[in-house]
Amino acid sequence: MKNISIRNETPNDVNKIRNINSTAFDTVAEADLVDRLRDSRIPIISLVAEIDEKLVGHILFTPMTSDNFDIKIAGLAPMAVLPEYQNKGIGLVLVEKGLENCAKEKYEAVAVLGHPNYYPKFGFVPSTRFDLISEYDVPKEVFMVKELVCNSLSKISGVIKYHEEFGKL
Numbered sequence: 001m002k003n004i005s006i007r008n009e010t011p012n013d014v015n016k017i018r019n020i021n022s023t024a025f026d027t028v029a030e031a032d033l034v035d036r037l038r039d040s041r042i043p044i045i046s047l048v049a050e051i052d053e054k055l056v057g058h059i060l061f062t063p064m065t066s067d068n069f070d071i072k073i074a075g076l077a078p079m080a081v082l083p084e085y086q087n088k089g090i091g092l093v094l095v096e097k098g099l100e101n102c103a104k105e106k107y108e109a110v111a112v113l114g115h116p117n118y119y120p121k122f123g124f125v126p127s128t129r130f131d132l133i134s135e136y137d138v139p140k141e142v143f144m145v146k147e148l149v150c151n152s153l154s155k156i157s158g159v160i161k162y163h164e165e166f167g168k169l
Contacts, residue, residue, distance in 0.1 A: 004090060006097040009046035009058075014038070016055040017048065024080035029169050034078065036165045037062055045074070045101045049081070049090045057081040059094040061102055064111055068158030073145075074102045075162050076112040095122050099148065108152035109145055111160055116141040123147075131157035 009017060014035075021031035037044060042062060049057030058081075061074040076098065081090045099122065102110050111127065112119050113134060124144035127133060130153040134143040145160075147153050 003051050004093050005050045006047050006093055007050065009048055013048055013055060017046070017058045020055060020058045020082055021078060021080045023082055024086075025078070030078040030080065033165060033169060034058070034060055036168070037163060040163065040165060042163060043105075045098060045105065047094060047098055047101065049094050051085070051090075056085040057090045057094050059091075059098045061098055061107075061110065062163050064163075065161045066156075066158050069156040071108045071152055071156060072106055073109045073111055073160060074105075074107040075160075075166075076110055076114070077162070077166070079114075091118075092121075095119075099146070103148045108149040109147050111143065111145045113138060113143050116144070119144050119146075127160070130154065133159055135159050135161045 017034060018031045021034055022028045037060065045061040047059050048055050059076065059079040061076055064073040064075045079091060079094060099110060112124060113136070124146045126141055127143045127145045128140045130145060132145060132153065145153060
C-alpha cells in the first residue's frame with residue numbers, strides 16, 4: 001500500500017489508537033489494555049501507521065519478565081489495523097518497524113502470542129524451541145519468539161511473563 005508512514009505515538013493519537021483497537025477487535029478489551037499499559041508508565045514502544053494523515057494501524061511492545069533469567073525481552077501485543085485497511089501490508093510494516101525499534105532500545109528478543117501462520121515470516125519461531133513457555137495456557141505453536149541478538153535465548157529457559165495488565169484481559 002502506498003503512502004504508509006510509521007511513527008511513534010503522540011498524545012494527540014490516544015483516542016484514535018483506542019478507536020483502532022476497539023474497531024479491529026471484537027471487544028474493547030485490547031483498547032482498555034493499551035490505555036492501562038500507557039498509564040502504568042512502563043517503557044513502551046507504541047507505533048502508529050498513517051495513510052494520508054489518517055491513523056489506520058497501531059502496534060505496542062512492552063517489557064516482559066521471567067523469574068529465571070534477566071535478559072531484555074519485549075512482548076508484541078496488541079497489533080491492530082482498521083478493518084477496511086487489513087490485508088494491505090500495514091501490519092507487515094508495523095511489525096518490521098517495531099522490531100527495528102526494539103533492537104534500537106536494546107531488546108535482545110521479542111515474544112508474541114499470535115497467529116502461527118503470520119509471525120514466522122518475521123523470523124518468529126515457537127518459543128518451545130528455546131525451552132521457553134508462556135505464563136498462559138496456550139497452544140505451543142501460538143507463543144513465539146524472535147531473537148534480536150544472536151544466541152540471546154540459547155542459554156535461558158523458563159516462563160516468560162507479560163506485564164500484569166495482560167492478566168486483566
